[in-house]
Amino acid sequence: MKVTFLGTGTSQGVPVIGCDCKVCRSLDFRDERFRTSIHIQVGELSLVIDTGPDFRSQMLRAGITKLDAVVYTHEHKDHTAGLDDIRPFNFKQQRDMPIFGRIQVLDQIRKEFSYIFAGTKYPGVPRVKTIEIDENPFTIQGITITPIPVMHYKLPVLGFRIGDFTYITDANYISEESLRLIEGTETLVLNALRRESHISHFTLAEAISVAKRTGAKQTYFTHISHQLGLHSAVEEELPEGIALAYDGLQLTLG
Template sequence: MNFSKKVLDITFLGTGTSQGIPMIASNDPVCLSTDLKDKRLRSSLLISWNDLTYVIDCGPDFRQQMLRENVQLINGVFFTHEHADHVGGLDDLRPYCYKIGDMPIYLNKTTLTSLEKRFDYIFSKENRYPGAPSVTPFLVDSNSFLVDGLEVTPINVKHGKLPITAFRFQDFAYLTDVKTIDETEKQKLKNLDVLVVNALRIQEHPTHFNLKEALDFVDEIQPKKTYFTHISHKLGFHKEISKKLPENVFLAFDGLKITV
C-alpha cells in the first residue's frame, strides 16, 4: 500500500448552521438574498483521494447534496458529533451500502451511543429490515489511524460541554461546532495548508465560535489558508463579510471545490 502524500480533493457539500440558510419562516435580509452564496445547506464535506470518496457528516440535506454533486460511490463517513444537523441523513446512505456492503463509519463513543439509540433499526442485529443501511463503526479517540493509506488524526474539541471530533487529513483539517479546544489538541493543528473551522455569527454564542473567536483562532494556529463554515444568516451577506476578512481567510460556500 502506498503511504506517500495524497492529493486531497475537497468539496463543501454544505456550509450552513443547524437550520440552514434561508431559515424557515424568516424574513431576514440574508435569508431573502438572491446570491447563491448566501444559500447554505447543513454543513458537510466531501473528501477524495486515490479514487476514494469519504464524507464528513451526513445531515438532513445529505440526499440533496449527493444528487447535486452526482456522487456515485462513498467509501466511508467521518462523524464529528451526534446533533441532528450532522447525522440526520444517515438513512440516505442506503444506495451506497447496496454498492459496497457495510459502510465504515468513524466516530467517538458518545456519537455512536446516540446513533445506536436514534437509529436502532440500522444497528440492530436481529430482525433487521432488509432495506436498512448497514454500517461498521470504528471508534476514534486521540490516536491517529490509517484509512485507505491516508493518516487521519482526530482532534478533540468542545461544543459547549459536548465532545466533538475534528479531523486532520495530512495538512488539511476540518473543525466544526467548536467553542473551546485545549492546548494539547491545538498542537495537532500546526503547519496546516488549509484549515476549515466554524464561524457562526457576529454576536457571541455559548457553544460556537463567533467571527472574532474564529479569527483569533486562525491567528493562533497560523494555517496557510482558512475557510469558515457552519455559518448562520446572522453572520451577514457572503459578499459583504468576505470583503472584511484578512488575506488568505475566506467564507466557504456550498459547492466550493479546493485541492490540497
Template structure:
C-alpha cells in the same frame, strides 16, 4: 465535507440534506462516513447510505467515537436491531481512538474541541484541518493543528454564542494557527451577506460555500 483520494472517498458527517449533497456532488461511490459528533444536523442523513449499499453491494463503513456510536444506535435502532427488516441501511462500525486511523491511504488525526460542554472531533488530513462546532480548543489540541496549510473552522455569527465561535473568535483562532488559507463554515444567516463579510475579513481568511473544492 467530502475527501477524495486515489483509493477512497470519505464523507465527514451526514446531515439532514446528505442525499441531496451526494447527488449535487455526483458522488458515485462512498467508502466511509466519519462522524464529528452526534447532533442531529450532523447525523440525520445516515439512513441515506442505503443507496450506496444497493449500488456497492456492501455495508457502509462508519467511524465514530464510542459516545457517538451509542447515539447513532439510539437514533437509528432499526439499523442495529438483531432481527433486521429487509432494505434497511447496512453499516459496519469502527471506533475512533486518540491515536488516529487510516481509511485506505487517508490518515485522519482526531482533534478534540469543545462545543460548550460537549467534546467534538475535528480531523487533520495531511496539511488540511477541518473543525466544526468549536467554542474552545485546548493548547494541546492546537499543537495538532499548527502547520496546517488549509484550515476550515466554524464562525456562526457576530453575536456572542454559548457553543460556537463568533466571527471575531474565529478570526483570532485563524490568526493564531496561521494557516496559509482559512475558510469559515457552519455559518448562520445572522453573520451577514457573503460579499459584505468577505470585505471585512483579513488576508488569507475566506468564507466557505457549497461546492467549494480545495487540493490537499
C-alpha cells in the same frame, strides 16, 4: 486531495421559516446553505465527514457516486440525521458502510437508528459497520486521519486532520494541545456562526483570532448562520488568507 463543501450552514441557516432578513431573501447562491458536511477524496479513498439532514441532496448535487466511509465529528442530529441515505451506496457497492465515531457518537446512532441494528432487519435498511475511534490517529484504506479534540460548550467534538488539511466544526474552545496538532496545516476549515456571542460556537471575531493563531496559509469558515450577514459583505471584511466557504466550493490541495 480534493475537498468539496457539501454544506456550510446550520439549523439556523437559510432559508429560515418566517425570516425576512437580507440573507434569507438573497439571490446569491453563496447565501443558500445546507447543513455542514464535507467530502474528501484522497487518492482512491472517498469519505464524508458527517451526514446531516441534507445528506441525500448534497450527494446528488455534488455528483458523488462512490463512498468508502463516513466519519463523525459528534452526535448532534444536524450532523447525523441523514445516515439512512447511505442505502444507495450499499446497493451499488454491495457492502456495509464503515462509519467511524467516538463511542458516545456510535451509541447515539444505535439509539436513533435502532432499526439498522435490530436482530431481525427489515429488508433494505442501511448496512453499516461501526468502528470506534478516540483521540488517537487512525487509518482508512491506508490514509492516516488525526483527530483534533475540541469543545462544543461542554460536549467533546472531534475535528480531523489529513496531511496539511484540517477540518473543525462545532467548536468554541481549542486547547493548546489541540492547537499543536494543527501546527503546519496549510488549509484550515473552522466554524464561525455569527457576530454575536454564542454559548457553543466561535463568533466571527473569535474564529479569525483562532485562524491567525494556527498559522494556516488559508482558512475557510463554515457552519455559518444567516445571522452572520451576506456572504459578499462579510468577505470584504476578512483578513488576507481567510474566506467564507460556500456550498459547492471545491479545493484541490497538494
